[in-house]
Amino acid sequence: MEGQRAFDFKNHTHGVSTGTQWLESKGLTIASHSPVDGKYIGAVTSADKATYEAVMTKATAAFHEWRQWPAPRRGEIVRQMGEAFRANKTELGKLVSYEMGKSLQEGLGEVQEIIDICDFAVGLSRQLYGLTMHSERPSHRMYEQYHPLGIVGIISAFNFPVAVWSWNSMLAWVCGDVCVWKPSEKTPMCAVACQHIIAGVLEKNQVPEGVSCLVMGGKEVGEWMSDDVRVPLLSATGSTAMGRAVGVAVAKRMGRSLLELGGNNAVIISKQADLNMALMASVFGAVGTAGQRCTTTRRLIVHEAIYDSMKQKLVKAYGQLRIGNPLDAANHLGPLIDKAAVEGYVSAIAQCKREGGTFIVEGGVLEGEGFESGCYVKPCIAEVQNHYAVVQHETFAPILYLMKYKTVEEAIRMQNDVPQGLSSAMMTRDLREAELFLSSAGSDCGIANVNAGTSGAEIGGAFGGEKETGGGRESGSDAWKVYMRRQTNTINYATNLPMAQGITFDL
Numbered sequence: 124m125e126g127q128r129a130f131d132f133k134n135h136t137h138g139v140s141t142g143t144q145w146l147e148s149k150g151l152t153i154a155s156h157s158p159v160d161g162k163y164i165g166a167v168t169s170a171d172k173a174t175y176e177a178v179m180t181k182a183t184a185a186f187h188e189w190r191q192w193p194a195p196r197r198g199e200i201v202r203q204m205g206e207a208f209r210a211n212k213t214e215l216g217k218l219v220s221y222e223m224g225k226s227l228q229e230g231l232g233e234v235q236e237i238i239d240i241c242d243f244a245v246g247l248s249r250q251l252y253g254l255t256m257h258s259e260r261p262s263h264r265m266y267e268q269y270h271p272l273g274i275v276g277i278i279s280a281f282n283f284p285v286a287v288w289s290w291n292s293m294l295a296w297v298c299g300d301v302c303v304w305k306p307s308e309k310t311p312m313c314a315v316a317c318q319h320i321i322a323g324v325l326e327k328n329q330v331p332e333g334v335s336c337l338v339m340g341g342k343e344v345g346e347w348m349s350d351d352v353r354v355p356l357l358s359a360t361g362s363t364a365m366g367r368a369v370g371v372a373v374a375k376r377m378g379r380s381l382l383e384l385g386g387n388n389a390v391i392i393s394k395q396a397d398l399n400m401a402l403m404a405s406v407f408g409a410v411g412t413a414g415q416r417c418t419t420t421r422r423l424i425v426h427e428a429i430y431d432s433m434k435q436k437l438v439k440a441y442g443q444l445r446i447g448n449p450l451d452a453a454n455h456l457g458p459l460i461d462k463a464a465v466e467g468y469v470s471a472i473a474q475c476k477r478e479g480g481t482f483i484v485e486g487g488v489l490e491g492e493g494f495e496s497g498c499y500v501k502p503c504i505a506e507v508q509n510h511y512a513v514v515q516h517e518t519f520a521p522i523l524y525l526m527k528y529k530t531v532e533e534a535i536r537m538q539n540d541v542p543q544g545l546s547s548a549m550m551t552r553d554l555r556e557a558e559l560f561l562s563s564a565g566s567d568c569g570i571a572n573v574n575a576g577t578s579g580a581e582i583g584g585a586f587g588g589e590k591e592t593g594g595g596r597e598s599g600s601d602a603w604k605v606y607m608r609r610q611t612n613t614i615n616y617a618t619n620l621p622m623a624q625g626i627t628f629d630l
């Protein structure tokens with residue numbers, strides 16, 4: 124199979140690494156099968172307690188050395204990693220597509236995100252700025268600086284099996300931290316491939332062993348990290364249920380967590396919208412990656428004046444979608460990640476019908492030639508009410524919910540009236556509506572777009588969302604600050620000791 128050619132996993136059985144070295148572990152074996160054709164890709168061992176401890180010891184020692192490397196020198200290592208990913212873009216992109224099931228274009232796009240964040244992080248390595256302040260005391264200087272934190276734990280989800288790791292690790296490395304990555308157990312080979320890709324850079328530059336660690340495993344390994352006081356920052360991407368468990372455990376030990384959880388993203392389509400653009404944004408947003416993006420468009424809130432024509436356009440567009448092997452560029456949608464995800468899709472459709480939803484494009488599981496993995500489903504559309512329990516919940520599959528509105532205020536209320544707060548969009552050419560949507564009385568999401576859909580993001584902005592999406596921000600803008608500890612410094616160059624707030628103290 125195409126994707127397998129990228130990396131030969133036949134002799135690779137280790138799932139625990141400290142950078143260039145792989146550790147023998149007695150943990151459970153995780154086998155990876157492609158959702159594309161159901162075929163076996165490879166298997167790796169999970170971390171057991173002993174290898175986990177060995178990794179954490181190595182990472183702790185590595186941090187003491189790495190934090191003393193000048194930040195621009197750490198940036199140079201990240202620059203070389205970017206070059207390594209450029210050289211392996213096609214092969215890794217194919218593997219991402221084959222192991223996760225997204226289209227080849229999206230697999231390649233995901234590797235491009237790694238390259239982009241490497242470039243961003245290289246520049247950042249010379250811009251880890253703190254502020255200077257004017258002291259209220261004479262002959263005093265005040266400023267702040269950012270220091271490395273320590274071990275950054277990264278727990279990632281299956282749907283972005285490599286990019287999410289890089290959003291965290293590349294920034295963490297230039298900030299002087301070391302990383303311990305627990306990838307999704309559903310996409311272990313993508314993680315193994317990344318570790319192999321950067322190993323040459325680590326070796327050539329004599330980067331301390333332990334700066335880039337991998338601990339394969341399921342939920343229990345994530346739980347060890349959540350409870351581990353040696354991990355001052357745990358960045359966790361995945362479902363809200365996972366984030367709730369991780370957030371509580373990390374808070375209990377006064378650690379810092381960066382949570383990137385589920386979304387329930389809506390596009391508001393105004394009667395002032397360019398309807399062709401609105402259609403493109405909605406269909407791509409709803410069916411791209413087979414509805415398995417955290418930013419997938421799950422709800423369409425359409426003005427009553429254009430509701431019927433939009434509905435017709437959607438039905439026609441869905442009729443043209445091609446479902447099949449995602450490595451074939453002719454197909455728009457690949458499979459869901461596994462049969463459990465298919466069950467989730469089937470039960471959400473049944474629940475939607477029970478709650479009163481009407482399907483204008485019917486769903487269903489595909490069978491027969493080309494669909495042997497049992498993971499291919501039809502994208503579908505249901506007319507619903509926003510308050511249905513199924514609409515309030517994120518189902519990680521291509522089910523689009525269609526709703527009608529009368530006033531822009533009502534549309535914004537509906538858009539906000541869900542527990543999640545990741546991405547949102549309004550399609551309109553009306554300046555007043557657009558500005559209202561982006562104002563403090565508008566969208567309550569971490570991402571709000573006008574005339575661009577909910578799905579996907581550029582690395583330059585801070586990425587993340589509010590409410591049950593977890594509140595974390597990673598990637599661009601000043602997201603780097605969470606990977607460092609801020610220290611405020613006061614230097615007195617006077618010959619006496621004036622106190623703040625004019626307090627006097629005489630002996």
Ligand code: NAD
Nearest residue numbers: 280281306307341342345346361362365368383384385417
């Ligand atoms: P998941 O929650 O099942 O698993 C994600 C990761 O968390 C895996 O590595 C898993 O092993 C680990 N994990 C699960 N339970 C844990 C626990 N109790 N303690 C510690 N670790 C635990 O999610 P998934 O099915 O892999 O991914 C889909 C979900 O991820 C969707 O909800 C999607 O919206 C979300 N997601 C969010 C973003 C974002 O940036 N907001 C990005 C990608 C995916």
